[in-house]
Amino acid sequence: MEFSGTAIMWDTGEWIANDDGVYKTNAYGVNQFACPHPIFMITRYSNVDTDVESVQLVYGRPGRNYKTKIVPRSDLASANKIVKLAEYGVGVTSENAKALVQFLSDFESINYDKIIEKKSCDHMGWVGRGFKEFAPYISDLEFEGQDSFRQLFNSVREVGSYEKWLKTIRDYRKNGNIVVRMVMAASFASVLLKPLGALPFFVHLWGDTETGKSVALLAAVSVWAEPVIGKYAYTFNSTDVGNELYAACLNSLPLCMDELQILNKRSDFDDIIYRLCEGTGRLRGKKDGGIQNIKTWRNCIITTGERPITSMSSGGGAVNRVIEIECNGGKFFKNPREFCRTIQSNYGHAGKEFIDNLTGNIAEARALHEKYIKLLEDNTEATDKQIASAAALLTADELSERWIFNDGVRISIDDIKPYLQTKDMLNVNRRAYDYLREEIIANHSNFTSNGNECWGIEQDGNIYILKNRFNSIITDGGFNPQSTLSWMIRNHKIARHENGRRDISKRINGAKAHCICIYVDDIDDYENIENDEDLPF
Numbered sequence: 397m398e399f400s401g402t403a404i405m406w407d408t409g410e411w412i413a414n415d416d417g418v419y420k421t422n423a424y425g426v427n428q429f430a431c432p433h434p435i436f437m438i439t440r441y442s443n444v445d446t447d448v449e450s451v452q453l454v455y456g457r458p459g460r461n462y463k464t465k466i467v468p469r470s471d472l473a474s475a476n477k478i479v480k481l482a483e484y485g486v487g488v489t490s491e492n493a494k495a496l497v498q499f500l501s502d503f504e505s506i507n508y509d510k511i512i513e514k515k516s517c518d519h520m521g522w523v524g525r526g527f528k529e530f531a532p533y534i535s536d537l538e539f540e541g542q543d544s545f546r547q548l549f550n551s552v553r554e555v556g557s558y559e560k561w562l563k564t565i566r567d568y569r570k571n572g573n574i575v576v577r578m579v580m581a582a583s584f585a586s587v588l589l590k591p592l593g594a595l596p597f598f599v600h601l602w603g604d605t606e607t608g609k610s611v612a613l614l615a616a617v618s619v620w621a622e623p624v625i626g627k628y629a630y631t632f633n634s635t636d637v638g639n640e641l642y643a644a645c646l647n648s649l650p651l652c653m654d655e656l657q658i659l660n661k662r663s664d665f666d667d668i669i670y671r672l673c674e675g676t677g678r679l680r681g682k683k684d685g686g687i688q689n690i691k692t693w694r695n696c697i698i699t700t701g702e703r704p705i706t707s708m709s710s711g712g713g714a715v716n717r718v719i720e721i722e723c724n725g726g727k728f729f730k731n732p733r734e735f736c737r738t739i740q741s742n743y744g745h746a747g748k749e750f751i752d753n754l755t756g757n758i759a760e761a762r763a764l765h766e767k768y769i770k771l772l773e774d775n776t777e778a779t780d781k782q783i784a785s786a787a788a789l790l791t792a793d794e795l796s797e798r799w800i801f802n803d804g805v806r807i808s809i810d811d812i813k814p815y816l817q818t819k820d821m822l823n824v825n826r827r828a829y830d831y832l833r834e835e836i837i838a839n840h841s842n843f844t845s846n847g848n849e850c851w852g853i854e855q856d857g858n859i860y861i862l863k864n865r866f867n868s869i870i871t872d873g874g875f876n877p878q879s880t881l882s883w884m885i886r887n888h889k890i891a892r893h894e895n896g897r898r899d900i901s902k903r904i905n906g907a908k909a910h911c912i913c914i915y916v917d918d919i920d921d922y923e924n925i926e927n928d929e930d931l932p933f
Contacts, residue, residue, distance in 0.1 A: 399434040400458050406436060407506050411499050415458040417487075418499055430499035432487040433457050437504055441466065441516035441538055444523040444531070450516060450540055451504070455486055466516075466540050472500050516540040520552060521648025521695070527591050527758050530648070530751045545645045551621040551628045552649070556742030558749075561618065562801070564738045565746075568615075569805045573728045575601060575721055576612050577807055578789065578815075579698060583616035584750055585792035586650035586696035591758050592765050595717075596673045597785040598697045600705045602656070603723030609700040610654050611732045616698055617652050618739040620747035625654055632658040632668075632699075639668065640677045644691035649747075651693075656701025665705050666714045672697050673717040696788075707874065712822040716781045719789075719815050746800050753799040765791045768809075775809055778816035786812050825883030828875035835869050836861070836914075852911055853904050858891060860902045860911040881912070890914050 397406045397413040406413075411420045411430070419429040435455035442449050449469045456462040465484050471477040475493040482488050488496050504511065517523055517531045518541035531537060532552055539549040568576050582599040589596065601609040614623035621628040629652035630642070643651050651672070659665065677691035699705060704722075706715045729735050754761060768787035772778060778786065793807045820826060836843075836859060842851040843859060852861040870877040881898055884890045891913040893900050899910040 397436065399436070401462065402434075402454075404438070406503070406510065408499075409502050409506050411502065418496075428495055429492055430495040431455075431492065434462070435486065435496075435500075437500065437507075437511055438464075439512045439514055439538075440504075441514050441540055443540070444515050444517050444529065444534070444537075451511075453481075453486075466538070472497065514538050518542075519645050519647040519693075520549065521587070521646065521693075522590050528755055530587070530755070533748055533751055541645060542641070545641075547627060548642075548645060551624075552744065552747075553621070554744040554748060555622070558742070558745035560738060561742040561745060564735065564742075565615065566801055566803050568729070568735075569801060569803060573725065574807070574811055575723055576615060576728055577793065577805070578721060578812070579612045579616045580619070581789045581793035581796065581807060582696045582698050583619045583650045583792075584796045585788045587648050587747075587751065587754065588761060588765070588788055588792055588795075589696065590648055590694040591754075592762060592788060592791075594694075594765075594784050594788050595781070596675045596693065596695055596697060597781070597788075598669060598673070598699060598705065598718040599789075600656075600718055600720045601698075601700045601723050602702060602704050602720065605702060606727065607723045607725075608728035608732055609723050611729055611736060613652055613654055613698060613700050614736060615739060616650060618743040618746075619750075620649055621744060623736070623739050623743055628652065629654060631655045632701075636667070636671060639672060640691060643672055643693040643695065643697075644677060646695055647693050648695055651695055651697045653697070653699045656699060656705060657703060665707070666710050669705065669714040669717055670711075710824070712824045715817055715822050715824075716779055717785075719782070719785055721815055746796075749800060750796060754795070757795075761791060761795060764794060771809055772816075776813055776816055777818045778813075779819055779822055782816045786816055823883075824875065825880050828870055828873060828880040829884060829889060831873040831875065832866070832869055832880070835873075850905060853902065854916065855902075857916050859914045859916050860900070860904070861914060862904075863899050863910040863912055866912045884914075888915075 397408050398415075399413065400415050408418075411418055413434065413436070415434065417429055417432040418435060419427045422428050433456065435453060437451050438454050439452035440449060441452070450466050451469055451472065452464055452466050454462050454464050463485060465481070467481065471480065475497050478497055479488055479490060479493050514536045515534060516538045517534075518539070520531045523529050523531050523534070532539070532549060539546055541549070565580070569580070579599065579601065588594070601612060603609065610625075613629060614625075617623040617629050623629070625631065631654050633655075634642070656665070675692060675694050679690060704720055706718055706720065765787050768790045769783055772783040772786055776783070789812065790807060790809070797803065797806050839847070839851060841847040842849050843854045850862070851865045852859065854860070867877040870880050881890075885892065885898065890898075891900065892898060898912070900913045901908050902911045904911075
């Protein structure tokens with residue numbers, strides 16, 4: 397092989413490889429070209445998760461800079477697949493594809509021991525089995541995922557002074573708001589979820605602008621990577637597929653998203669929560685048949701916005717997967733610009749230090765998590781999912797204080813308790829009933845002859861609300877009328893017809909109508925609303 401501009405000499409067997417390209421002479425004295433320009437293999441990669449091999453090709457025109465491309469070996473073994481390399485500038489067509497396959501196969505066989513061998517991975521986080529290796533903290537590891545994620549992969553590194561970063565973060569842990577400590581704990585907790593067998597969950601900061609939510613998010617990022625929006629963290633201005641691929645690439649590292657208010661539809665919030673907290677992507681088919689590899693991840697999702705990510709109408713499953721923290725207690729950072737300058741020049745050390753300690757202490761982390769689960773069960777009325785998430789935060793906070801900060805500052809159960817949801821708070825049908833109850837109280841005149849509209853009638857100690865009005869109120873609130881009605885029946889909130897029907901016929905304004913009969917005893921103070929002299933209207 398004699399390619400100008402390369403110092404490496406390889407044996408190419410019967411193939412002639414020079415600046416004119418790669419070819420061999422057949423029995424008739426005709427040159428059979430495999431490629432019209434220089435091309436050869438230089439590195440062989442073995443995926444640490446799947447053992448699937450890829451190779452790095454070097455190719456290009458003489459006198460120009462050579463290009464490199466990592467390609468699955470299976471693509472180089474098929475004439476039909478190798479033509480895809482034409483997209484990247486390789487001179488391959490359907491005519492010479494078979495010859496190029498043969499040349500690369502012969503080249504690898506002849507130079508097998510000379511080709512550099514490295515490990516590769518298409519995601520970050522835990523790889524292999526036994527929680528012993530964590531990407532990118534593996535020697536001789538090469539990223540072989542999508543080129544668009546290479547910047548993300550390269551952003552996870554150690555830069556600047558570890559001591560400067562520690563001093564800055566310790567000052568805010570000691571003198572700052574509990575919110576900063578919660579977000580830092582969430583960042584460390586992300587890498588614990590897979591070893592602990594815990595599910596992904598959200599930590600969402602919301603509140604007025606200029607409180608420091610985005611800066612707190614960047615502080616969480618600085619544990620692992622360059623804290624700049626657009627390099628590691630990004631905004632909610634993204635698609636569902638983009639979020640899925642991003643989460644899968646991070647895998648175990650925290651997924652950080654800023655500016656929730658970019659989304660217009662409230663329903664999009666619940667969709668994002670469910671999709672990301674499932675920890676698995678959609679099942680998709682391939683163009684050539686079969687199915688694509690299903691993307692998975694197990695991490696903590698840290699988000700910020702000017703409003704909550706859940707609402708009164710959010711499903712219980714969505715609320716259960718989120719720990720929301722209101723940030724309206726003043727500014728978190730005295731000098732946010734100086735804080736950002738420091739962490740953007742010094743970052744990435746703490747994450748590696750945490751992983752180095754964790755790989756040998758997985759059993760200790762699991763025992764600590766179980767301890768906090770028991771303490772939270774005994775001292776709160778939170779749901780199981782909320783307790784598991786909170787226990788992960790407390791575990792990460794204690795381990796990071798022990799292994800990283802050594803400042804005696806830890807989050808207590810009393811600190812985290814106000815942010816946890818109880819079972820009653822999670823019941824979406826209970827919230828729907830409360831919403832209906834408030835609507836009835838606010839519009840009590842519409843059940844009398846004095847109302848502007850007719851919603852029904854109060855009679856016999858009960859409230860008869862027109863069925864279509866009932867459905868309209870529940871739907872407008874973002875709830876499901878059928879599900880709400882079933883809950884109300886099970887909890888004896890309504891009277892039913894003697895034949896078991898859910899609605900009751902009632903004569904209103906001289907005509908029969910289908911109504912839902914609600915026991916008035918459940919509408920607190922309903923009878924006294926008109927006589928309440930303290931009301932300002």
